[in-house]
Amino acid sequence: MEAIAINTDKLTWHAACRVEDIPQDGGACALIDGRQIAIFNFARRGEWYATDNECPHRQQMAIGRGMIGSQGEEPKVACPFHKRTFSLKTGHCLNDDGYRINTFPVKVEQGVVFVGV
Ligand code: FES
DSSP states (O other), rough: BBOOOOOOOTTEEEEEEEGGSOOOEEEEEEEEEEEEEEEEEETTTTTTEEEEEEETTTTTTOGSSSSEEETTTTTEEEETTTTOEEEETTTSSSTTOOBOEEEOOOETTTEEEEOOO
């Protein structure tokens, strides 16, 4: 399943982990190209997302441990430290305009989670 449709011409897909490595309706962190990427299995919505693991507020490597949920139709993750909340689709901070994280496309094939970087 591909969670986000984007132009894949400039992407490299990285096999990050297996589906069972990420808790349902939760996240975990993978090291991809030397970069910490948070991967989320949003099982309630049947969607997968990937973002920077680093929160830009105080540079904590914590986003992968954040609570996920929805704000209207928008899937979101809250940093566990000071609750800055980011859209899992766009990376924009929903409760503080000054912050943003990168998002990455995810696809799952034969039980393997791939992240496009
Ligand atoms: S470090 Fe993430 S909200 Fe402060």
